Amino acid sequence: MPNLRQYWLVTLIVGALGGSLANWAGWPLPWVIGALVAVMLTRCAGSLVPEIPHGRQVGQLIVAVAIGCHFTLPVMQQVASHLGLILFAVLLTLVLAVCSVLILHRWGVPFGTGLFALMPANSSEMVHLGRQRQADTRFIAAAHSIRLLLILLTVPAVATFGMPQVVAHAPLPVIWPWLIFILAMAWLAALGFKHCKLPNPWTFGPFLICAVGVGCNNLSMSMPGWLSGCGQLLIGCALGVAFDRSFLRRAPALLSKVLVLLTGSVITTAMAAWALGAGLGMPWLSLALGMMPGSAPEMSLTAEALGLAVTLVTAMQVIRMLVIQAACLPLFRLLDRTAQVQAPASANSA
Structure with missing residues (x-):
């Protein structure tokens, strides 16, 4: 069998064609979603186009720097003033995830597998933690792929087409010396985060360096649109290669349960964001994008396209990821111990 990795340029071409078509059609996040759908359909049709070497990492680094350019000093002060709201929203998201895990466990999925499958955190880290605890890693990886696919195909579209058209602001200038320097430092930060085994090193490291x-x-700068689009294209291609025919045939009954729970979680999150926004007099859609159990780059890019509070959305997504990542193992130990205690009690009563 030939080595498919050498054909990664085909993946890039397919993704670029999909992104171009989505951009022509006016679809939100065209270079992410168009590339994702094009590569996914190509693989599900039987053509196993391979992963682009280091494509996801490069794409995450570029997009993280593009988002970090929004974090000027006054904006960071505004985010700090909303820290209490951000933490409350993150805890609410965590509670929704735990409820989904408990329901999935009641439906017959082993507790550890359900927990690491439905925690809205970094998928590779959840797979690693699940492997250490003898959970079904194939199911965990599939559940996270479904989570990202569901949110990317629905949330940006609903947010974009359900919102009135916003007046596009003139882009900030591109300060090339600073941008090149920040990109270089972002790459070093990503390597440092990876060496220290910190979560999402290619997103959090570059984002932190750029924001600081x-x-x-006190810079007022942006990234050129073509460079940001290249990063989004690489991310879309990387997400698309997670799907193929075998994925669609993998435990359809279990995956359908995950899809039902994730859909309910997305709807409940939107309703909670609307209630919070109405009570606090804040734009509820910014809160919804910040609370969604998706991926920080894509939700932040959606906020940017809609003219919403990009920094608030990004801060909520980053803090959500860090809090859930830190709380995952303590929650597993606590809830797994509780489940083990309840199981013998139920057997004795029977």
Whole structure:
């Protein structure tokens, strides 16, 4: 069998064609969603186009720097003033995830598998933790793929087409010396985060470097649209290669249960964001994008396209990821111990 990895350029071409078509059609996040759908359909049709070497990492780094350019000093001060709201929203998201895990466990899925499958955190980290605890890693990986696919195909579209058209602001200038320097430092930060085994190193490391660099130097700058689009294209291609025919045939009954729970979680999150926004007099859609159990880059890019509070959405997504990542193992130990105690009690009463 030939080595398919050498044909990664085909993947890039397929993704670029899909992104171009989505951009022509006016679809939200065209270079992410168009590339994702094109590569996914190509693989499900039987053509196993391979993963682009280091494509996801490069794409995450570029998009993280593009988002970090929004974090000027005044904006960071505004985010700090809403820290209590951000933490409350993150805890609410965590509670919704735990409820979904408990329901999935009641439906017959082993507790550890259900927990690591439905926690809205980094998928590779959840697979790693599940493997250490003898959980079904194939199911965990599939559940996270469904989560990202569901949110990327629905949330940006509903947010975009359900919102009135916003007036596009003139883009900030591109300060090339600063941008090149920040990109280089972002790459070093990502390597450092990876060496220290921190979560999402290619997103959090570059984002932190860019936010600190822009905020501390009071810069007003942006990334050129073509470079940000290249990063989004690479991310879309990387997400698309997670799907193929075998994925669609993998435990359809279990995956359908995950899809039902995730859909309910997305709807409940939107309703909670609307209630919070109405009570606090804040734009509920910004809160909804910040609370969605999706991926920080894509939700932040959606907020940017709609003219919403990009920094608030990004801060909520980043803090959500960190809190859930930190709480995952303590929750597993606590809830697994509780389930083990309840099981013998139920057997004795029977």
